[in-house]
Every structure is written in structure tokens, then in C-alpha cells.
Amino acid sequence: xxxxxxxxxxxxxxxxxxxxxxxxxxxxxxxxxxxxxAGVDKTALRELHVLVEHIGPYRAGAQIFRQGERFGAIYAxxxxxxxxxxxxxxxxxxxxxxxxxGEVIGLNAIHPERYPCDAVALDTVYVCRFSxxxxxxxxxxxPDVQRTLFRLLSADIGKATALAGDxxxxxxxxxxxxxxxxxxxxxxxxxxxxxxxMPRGDIANHLRLASETVSRVLxxxxxxxxxxxxxxxxxxxxxxQLRTIGQALLPE
Amino acid sequence: xxxxxxxxxxxxxxxxxxxxxxxxxxxxxxxxxxxxxAGVDKTALRELHVLVEHIGPYRAGAQIFRQGERFGAIYAxxxxxxxxxxxxxxxxxxxxxxxxxGEVIGLNAIHPERYPCDAVALDTVYVCRFSxxxxxxxxxxxPDVQRTLFRLLSADIGKATALAGDxxxxxxxxxxxxxxxxxxxxxxxxxxxxxxxMPRGDIANHLRLASETVSRVLxxxxxxxxxxxxxxxxxxxxxxQLRTIGQALLPE
DNA sequence: TCTCGACCCTGATCCAGGTCAAGCCGCCAA
DNA sequence: TTGGCGGCTTGACCTGGATCAGGGTCGAGA
Numbered sequence: 001x002x003x004x005x006x007x008x009x010x011x012x013x014x015x016x017x018x019x020x021x022x023x024x025x026x027x028x029x030x031x032x033x034x035x036x037x038a039g040v041d042k043t044a045l046r047e048l049h050v051l052v053e054h055i056g057p058y059r060a061g062a063q064i065f066r067q068g069e070r071f072g073a074i075y076a077x078x079x080x081x082x083x084x085x086x087x088x089x090x091x092x093x094x095x096x097x098x099x100x101x102g103e104v105i106g107l108n109a110i111h112p113e114r115y116p117c118d119a120v121a122l123d124t125v126y127v128c129r130f131s132x133x134x135x136x137x138x139x140x141x142x143p144d145v146q147r148t149l150f151r152l153l154s155a156d157i158g159k160a161t162a163l164a165g166d167x168x169x170x171x172x173x174x175x176x177x178x179x180x181x182x183x184x185x186x187x188x189x190x191x192x193x194x195x196x197x198m199p200r201g202d203i204a205n206h207l208r209l210a211s212e213t214v215s216r217v218l219x220x221x222x223x224x225x226x227x228x229x230x231x232x233x234x235x236x237x238x239x240x241q242l243r244t245i246g247q248a249l250l251p252e
Numbered sequence: 253x254x255x256x257x258x259x260x261x262x263x264x265x266x267x268x269x270x271x272x273x274x275x276x277x278x279x280x281x282x283x284x285x286x287x288x289x290a291g292v293d294k295t296a297l298r299e300l301h302v303l304v305e306h307i308g309p310y311r312a313g314a315q316i317f318r319q320g321e322r323f324g325a326i327y328a329x330x331x332x333x334x335x336x337x338x339x340x341x342x343x344x345x346x347x348x349x350x351x352x353x354g355e356v357i358g359l360n361a362i363h364p365e366r367y368p369c370d371a372v373a374l375d376t377v378y379v380c381r382f383s384x385x386x387x388x389x390x391x392x393x394x395p396d397v398q399r400t401l402f403r404l405l406s407a408d409i410g411k412a413t414a415l416a417g418d419x420x421x422x423x424x425x426x427x428x429x430x431x432x433x434x435x436x437x438x439x440x441x442x443x444x445x446x447x448x449x450m451p452r453g454d455i456a457n458h459l460r461l462a463s464e465t466v467s468r469v470l471x472x473x474x475x476x477x478x479x480x481x482x483x484x485x486x487x488x489x490x491x492x493q494l495r496t497i498g499q500a501l502l503p504e
Numbered sequence: 505t506c507t508c509g510a511c512c513c514t515g516a517t518c519c520a521g522g523t524c525a526a527g528c529c530g531c532c533a534a
Numbered sequence: 535t536t537g538g539c540g541g542c543t544t545g546a547c548c549t550g551g552a553t554c555a556g557g558g559t560c561g562a563g564a
Contacts, residue, residue, distance in 0.1 A: 086413075088500040094417045108413070110406035112503070136402070140392045150388070153405035154362035160412030161338075161360070165346045166460040169551065200512065208418040210552050215513050231512085231560090248340040251364070421521070452542065462522055467543050483530095483542085 048145065051134040054078065056126030064119040064127060065106065071113045073129045074106035080125030081197040085205075086117045095206035097159070098122070098180075098198055102187045107153050122197045162249055163207075172207040173217045174246030177227065181236055192236045300397065303386040306330070308378030316371040316379060317358065323365045325381045326358035332377030333449040337457075338369045347458035349411070350374070350432075350450055354439045359405050374449045414501055415459075424459040425469045426498030429479065433488055444488045 056078065058064060064075060067086060077099050084096040084105060096117055099105050109115040110132065139146035163172075185191035196203065204211040221227045226242055228235040236242065243250075308330065310316060316327060319338060329351050336348040336357055348369055351357050361367040362384065391398035415424075437443035448455065456463040473479045478494055480487040488494065495502075 088417075090500050092500065096413055096416075108406055108409040111403045111410060112406075116410060116503075136395070136398060140395065140398060143388070143392065146388060146392060146398070149402070150405065151363045153402065153409070154360055154364075157360040157405070157408045157412055158363060158368060160409055160416060161348055164348075164412060164416040164460075165340075166457075199510085205418075208416075211511090212513080212553080213551060216551090219513080248342050248344065251368075451540090463541090464523080464543080465521060468521090471543080 047134075048138055048142075051131055051138070053129040054126065055129050056080075056124075058121040058125040058127075060121055060123050062121045062125075064121065064125070065109075065115045067115055067118045069115045071106070071109040071115055071132065073131050074104055074109075074135070075119070076104050076128040076130070077101050078126040078128055081122045082125055082127075083120050083122050083198060083202060084117045085120070093205060095202050097206065098202075100180075100183050100187060103183070104152050107156050110153075122202075158251065162251070165249065167249055169207070169209050169213050169217050170220070171246055171249055172209070173214070173221070174242040175249035176203070176207055176246075177234070177236065178239065178242050178246050178250060181239065192239070194234055196232045196234050299386075299390055300394075303383055303390070305381040306378065307381050308332075308376075310373040310377040310379075312373055312375050314373045314377070316373065316377070317361075317367045319367055319370045321367045323358070323361040323367055323384065325383050326356055326361075326387070327371070328356050328380040328382070329353050330378040330380055333374045334377055334379075335372050335374050335450060335454060336369045337372065345457060347454050349458065350454075352432075352435050352439060355435070356404050359408050362405075374454075410503065414503070417501065419501055421459070421461050421465050421469050422472070422497055423501055424461070424498075425466070425473070426494040427501035428455070428459055428498075429486070429488065430491065430494050430498050430502060433491065444491070446486055448484045448486050 055064075058080070064082060079101050082099040082105060084099065086094050086096060088094070096108075099119075105119055106115065108117065135145070135149070139149055162175075167175075180194060180196075181191045184194050200214050201211045203209075204214045207214070209217075218227070218229050221242075222229055224238075224241070226236070226238045228237060307316075310332070316334060331353050334351040334357060336351065338346050338348060340346070348360075351371075357371055358367065360369065387397070387401070391401055414427075419427075432446060432448075433443045436446050452466050453463045455461075456466045459466070461469075470479070470481050473494075474481055476490075476493070478488070478490045480489060
């Protein structure tokens with residue numbers, strides 16, 4: 001499954017948590033604790049598994065949902081990386097985030113009752129679709145499901161506010177790299193070596209920078225031996241240094 | 253109740269929706285539809301009213317909750333204006349938002365299970381305290397309560413992402429003024445004339461600007477006859493112009 | 505093999521907004 | 535009445551990062 005790049009280094013396989021084994025996948029998913037047998041009564045659990053639809057593959061560039069579409073479901077990324085972005089009425093795009101396997105997207109659509117953003121596959125993507133109506137019904141019956149939903153929603157507020165702050169390019173970049181590192185680690189992937197699946201321009205947009213600045217900051221981090229970059233492959237050499245720079249942006 | 257300022261103009265009373273009449277206040281509150289009799293069964297409704305604690309007054313500068321405190325409840329602002337802000341580990345403060353009567357704060361504390369920010373009274377403040385544990389129990393019984401909570405949470409994600417975008421000082425300021433205008437209007441106050449209860453420094457911080465820049469932008473808007481400013485009193489003269497500037501930041 | 509286009513990097517220049525400094529106003533307390 | 539203080543404004547200057555311009559690399563397709 002692993003392949004070797006032109007310099008003879010091992011490349012991790014695409015981050016697809018789905019190895020065909022539902023239980024294993026679900027253990028890495030944000031709904032894990034709610035979906036998996038955890039003292040929950042069996043029939044309710046079956047209902048949850050029934051309301052999940054597995055969808056995919058989406059090819060790079062394909063849209064999982066579109067801005068303005070009527071809200072009906074939230075999605076858990078099963079494999080691949082998804083980018084969410086809004087286009088304002090002047091046509092300017094803003095990248096809201098990148099979503100790794102196990103993470104949930106579409107929660108910001110509950111209130112407006114329409115998806116306020118596009119969700120675009122950055123590579124080959126698989127998702128689980130949860131009908132939101134069915135999910136709320138279930139949430140009323142299974143406290144764990146309700147609790148999980150509240151927590152996911154609340155966590156998204158925190159994520160959104162972190163980037164709203166006033167920080168230098170270096171701080172934002174350091175925080176971004178560490179955040180990806182942590183999230184990959186949480187899902188069972190390497191924390192110090194991963195692939196930046198998205199183009200530089202998307203990173204730049206997301207961090208409110210120009211893509212030129214992203215290049216320069218990465219260069220600077222390389223020169224200081226904090227990271228190693230080869231195209232989109234990234235290796236973190238000195239996470240402590242990154243942390244001293246980026247900690248203002250990171251959760252405690 | 254109204255008073256007259258030193259130039260002989262009428263000043264609106266402080267925005268306190270609480271006129272001593274629960275039903276009237278609740279009709280302007282974000283929990284309104286859930287709290288008020290709306291075909292909900294009577295005993296459940298009574299439970300909701302029982303779990304609400306009325307707290308206040310807080311004097312300007314007093315804290316409703318503190319960053320790091322264990323999460324236990326969410327709060328609806330009943331009267332006055334509340335500012336929420338985080339202090340990062342370098343001691344830099346970031347103002348997350350200003351909260352008017354009828355708005356709910358503390359939702360970002362559900363996931364970390366600690367308040368991630370301070371909530372500070374900017375003037376004389378009254379709040380309703382909702383024990384979150386009790387509220388979730390009730391949410392499982394009354395679909396409307398659950399729905400309201402999901403919507404409030406989801407809306408907060410949207411609010412947080414709006415400010416995370418890359419915009420000029422003029423755009424952010426225009427959007428900020430219009431947003432306050434809309435929110436005051438929603439709660440039954442004047443939409444074209446209100447008081448900026450917070451100091452310029454807090455506005456600046458919230459919009460990721462220097463307070464000098466806030467002064468200059470307001471000056472510019474005055475020169476163009478879009479607004480009138482007298483100290484903290486604000487009047488919107490040309491909301492259409494503000495909208496053409498600020499619309500990129502505003503919900504459709 | 506060549507070409508094309510998407511993506512990335514780097515250097516030169518520019519500018520929005522930050523920083524610094526000074527002064528004003530209103531308020532309170534002595 | 536004076537003085538001190540916190541908040542606001544204005545002007546002069548500086549800078550981080552945007553913008554502009556040019557060139558390099560790689561992969562896909564002819």
C-alpha cells in the first residue's frame with residue numbers, strides 16, 4: 001500500500017481511515033462514542049447505523065454540498081480531505097477549513113437551513129451522510145447522541161474564533177501546521193509527517209495571507225530547521241519551536 | 253425614562269428589555285419560541301421556567317463568568333451589554349463579541365467544558381442563567397428546546413466565521429455598525445440610533461484594528477455623511493452606503 | 505518527444521493600517 | 535480651582551505583508 005517517492009522515501013498512504021471495517025472506522029470518527037456499542041440500547045444503536053449512508057468516492061474537485069443548497073444532512077469525512085469555502089457576493093472566496101477523516105462538516109448549515117459554504121473534495125473522498133432530521137429524533141432518545149452533537153457544534157465555534165484573532169503570518173502558519181499535526185495524530189496517522197493535500201493558495205486564503213507569503217514563511221521555517229518541506233510533503237522537525245510561535249492561537 | 257443629553261437631544265434608555273414582565277421579556281429573547289407557551293405541554297414548560305435563574309444587576313466591569321471556570325450554564329442577556337473576550341497565554345486580549353439583550357452566551361464552553369472566555373458587563377447587566385445539564389434533559393423531552401439549542405449553536409459558528417475573513421478596515425467597521433443595527437432592531441430597539449456602549453479600544457480589538465484606525469474610519473464615515481457620531485452615541489444616516497461597503501461580511 | 509497549464513518560488517516595490525507622540529475633553533477628587 | 539486620569543482624536547512615520555513580475559518544475563496529453 002505504501003509507495004516510495006522519487007527520493008526513495010516512504011510516503012504514507014492517503015489518509016483514508018476506512019479499511020472496510022465499520023467498527024474500526026467508527027472508532028476514529030467524531031461520532032465514534034455515539035455510534036459504537038457503549039451501553040446504548042441495541043435497537044436505538046441499530047437505528048443510528050441505519051440512518052448513515054456511505055457515499056463516495058468523490059474525485060478531487062467534486063462537491064459534497066454547495067453553498068445555498070437546502071440543508072438536510074451533516075457529513076463525516078470517511079476518507080480523503082475536504083475543504084469548505086464561502087464565496088461572497090463580490091465573488092471573493094474564503095476557505096473556512098480543511099477536514100480530515102473522522103471530522104464532521106455541515107454543522108454551520110443548521111441555523112440558516114442552507115449550506116453557507118461549499119464542501120469540495122481535495123483528493124479522493126468518502127463520506128458518511130447523516131440525515132439531520134433523523135439524527136435529532138435519535139438525539140432525543142439517546143443522550144449520548146445529543147451530547148455528541150452539542151459538543152461538535154460547540155467545538156466548531158472555538159475553531160472558528162481561533163482564526164479570527166490578530167496574529168502574524170508566522171504565528172498563523174505555525175498554529176496551522178501544529179493543528180493539522182494534532183488532528184492527524186488524533187485519527188491515528190503520523191503527527192510529524194503528513195501531506196499538505198491542498199494547494200498553497202488554499203492555505204494562504206484560509207490563513208488570510210497571500211500564497212507568496214505562505215511560500216516565504218515555509219522557507220523561513222525550513223531555514224530554521226523547524227520543518228522539512230518537499231512539495232506537498234511536510235515533516236515537522238522541531239514542534240517545540242513551532243509551539244512557542246503558534247501557541248497564542250492554539251487551545252491551551 | 254428618556255433623558256436629554258447636553259445638546260438637547262433625546263437619548264434612548266439603556267437597552268434593557270426587562271420591563272418586569274416575564275412574558276414580554278421572553279418574547280424578545282433568543283429562547284423566546286422555546287420558553288413561551290407554543291403548544292408545548294404545560295408541565296414541561298413549567299420545568300423550563302423553573303430552571304431559569306434571574307441574576308443581576310452586574311455593574312460595569314463585573315464578570316458573569318471567567319475564562320477557565322468549569323462550564324455549568326449558559327446565559328441569556330436580559331438587560332445591558334456583555335463583552336466576551338479571551339486572554340491568550342501571552343496576555344494579549346481578544347474581544348470575541350458584544351452581546352445585546354436577548355442574546356445567549358456561553359455556548360462555546362460546552363465542548364471544552366470550561367468557559368474559554370471571560371464575559372464582562374459593559375454597563376448594568378441582568379442575565380438569565382440556564383443550567384446546561386437541566387437544559388439538555390429538557391431538550392430531550394421538548395423538541396423545540398433541542399431545536400433552539402442546535403440553531404443557536406450553529407448560528408454562533410456563522411458569526412465567528414464572518415469575522416475570520418480578510419477584509420479592509422472600512423468593510424469591517426461598516427459591517428459591525430450594520431450588524432449592531434440589525435440586532436438592536438430585532439430586539440425592538442431603534443435600528444438607526446444606538447449607543448456604542450463599549451470603548452473604542454474594544455471595538456478595535458474585536459475588528460482586529462488599532463483604536464486609532466477605528467477613530468479614523470468613523471471620521472471618514474462621518475465626512476461622507478453616512479453616520480453621525482457624538483462620543484458613544486451613533487446615528488446611521490445612510491445604511492445603503494454602509495451596506496455596499498460591508499455586504500461582503502454580512503449574511504446574505 | 506514536445507507543449508501546455510497548474511502550481512510554486514523569489515525578488516522588487518507598494519500600501520493599509522500599525523505604532524508613536526502629542527494634545528483635547530470630560531470627569532472626579534482634593 | 536487645580537490636577538490627574540482615562541478615553542478619544544489627529545498627525546507623522548514605519549512596517550508586515552500584499553502585489554506585481556518573472557522564472558522554474560512537474561505531470562498530463564498529443
